[in-house]
Amino acid sequence: MKPFEYYAPETLEAAVEIMARYEEGVYPVAGGTDLIPKMRYGQIQPKVVVNLKRIPGLAEIVPQDDGSLKIGALATLTQVASSPKVRERYLMVAQIAGKMASVPVRNLATVGGNLCNAAPSADLAPPLIALDAEAVIFGPQGERRVPLEAFFTGPGQTVLGRGELLTAVVVPPPDPQARGTYIKHAHREALDIAIVGVAAWVRFEEGGSVCEDAHIVLGAVAPTPIRAREAEAAIRGAPLTEERIAEAGRLAAEAARPIDDVRGSAWYRREMVAVLTRRALFSVTISQ
Numbered sequence: 650m651k652p653f654e655y656y657a658p659e660t661l662e663a664a665v666e667i668m669a670r671y672e673e674g675v676y677p678v679a680g681g682t683d684l685i686p687k688m689r690y691g692q693i694q695p696k697v698v699v700n701l702k703r704i705p706g707l708a709e710i711v712p713q714d715d716g717s718l719k720i721g722a723l724a725t726l727t728q729v730a731s732s733p734k735v736r737e738r739y740l741m742v743a744q745i746a747g748k749m750a751s752v753p754v755r756n757l758a759t760v761g762g763n764l765c766n767a768a769p770s771a772d773l774a775p776p777l778i779a780l781d782a783e784a785v786i787f788g789p790q791g792e793r794r795v796p797l798e799a800f801f802t803g804p805g806q807t808v809l810g811r812g813e814l815l816t817a818v819v820v821p822p823p824d825p826q827a828r829g830t831y832i833k834h835a836h837r838e839a840l841d842i843a844i845v846g847v848a849a850w851v852r853f854e855e856g857g858s859v860c861e862d863a864h865i866v867l868g869a870v871a872p873t874p875i876r877a878r879e880a881e882a883a884i885r886g887a888p889l890t891e892e893r894i895a896e897a898g899r900l901a902a903e904a905a906r907p908i909d910d911v912r913g914s915a916w917y918r919r920e921m922v923a924v925l926t927r928r929a930l931f932s933v934t935i936s937q
């Protein structure tokens with residue numbers, strides 16, 4: 650590892666001020682579970698590392714007045730998995746946070762790190778996008794918010810500009826008529842990266858089986874997590890029958906743009922998108 654400058658600011662403003670000084674080579678660090686291995690293996694060589702852990706408030710999970718939930722960027726996976734505020738409102742998010750990586754990694758790894766690392770396989774992205782979460786960004790020009798769906802611009806790339814940090818994600822109030830699930834397909838149950846991940850969120854008509862709205866989000870099968878919008882349209886406004894679910898699976902597979910890599914071929918990934926989309930939609934229908 651090459652030497653680098655290290656800062657541990659105690660306010661958000663100080664962190665942003667330090668980061669904005671540099672055009673490139675400056676990396677914030679939260680849990681370090683993505684950043685430190687990349688540094689160790691020489692994949693990145695930071696000139697400056699800015700530790701965010703001393704900034705108060707960034708790890709809090711706080712219900713907002715409008716019923717939404719603000720999850721601080723520095724909240725760890727363990728915190729998210731065990732938080733009653735997350736579990737009661739967005740069970741699929743708590744469940745996947747509690748299954749990612751391993752206990753020691755989950756105790757360090759943060760929500761913000763998972764999203765800002767922007768791996769196409771990042772497990773928190775599909776369920777949070779399916780829930781219509783927003784990214785809260787703080788930088789030299791103050792605070793701005795972007796839909797999480799628009800946060801990712803490519804593998805390892807986000808809309809974050811010079812000096813900007815992700816401070817939180819805000820998840821809209823839970824909808825009592827909606828059900829959601831995230832299915833991760835990996836070679837192993839634990840300590841493995843998704844070959845394919847599919848999140849489905851469906852709002853049903855009150856007391857019925859008609860799907861009023863649907864979000865289907867695919868992970869690990871494109872340069873960024875993506876919404877399968879044609880698949881969503883195919884099930885909106887009608888009962889979720891077996892035929893419509895099969896059609897949604899087919900359309901979701903068509904939306905995928907997977908690559909071949911060590912974890913699976915593009916062909917296999919596409920097939921699994923259809924399978925997991927069907928499985929996710931059956932699952933939300935049954936739990937209705």
Ligand SMILES: Cc1cc2nc3c(=O)[nH]c(=O)nc-3n(C[C@H](O)[C@H](O)[C@H](O)COP(=O)(O)OP(=O)(O)OC[C@H]3O[C@@H](n4cnc5c(N)ncnc54)[C@H](O)[C@@H]3O)c2cc1C
Pocket residue numbers: 676677678679680681682683684685686701722723748749750751754757758759760761762763764765766770771772773809813814815816840841842843
């Ligand atoms: C053994 C192991 C197993 C893993 N298993 C999984 C898994 O099952 N699923 C999965 O999705 N991931 C997995 N990961 C990857 C990693 O643990 C997660 O992505 C984790 O959530 C990253 O969080 P972190 O706080 O450690 O990020 P860090 O390493 O601190 O940061 C990651 C990146 O984000 C940037 N960053 C961090 N916080 C911010 C912020 N607030 N604002 C702007 N930029 C920021 C950093 O500069 C860096 O580029 C695994 C990693 C390991 C080592």
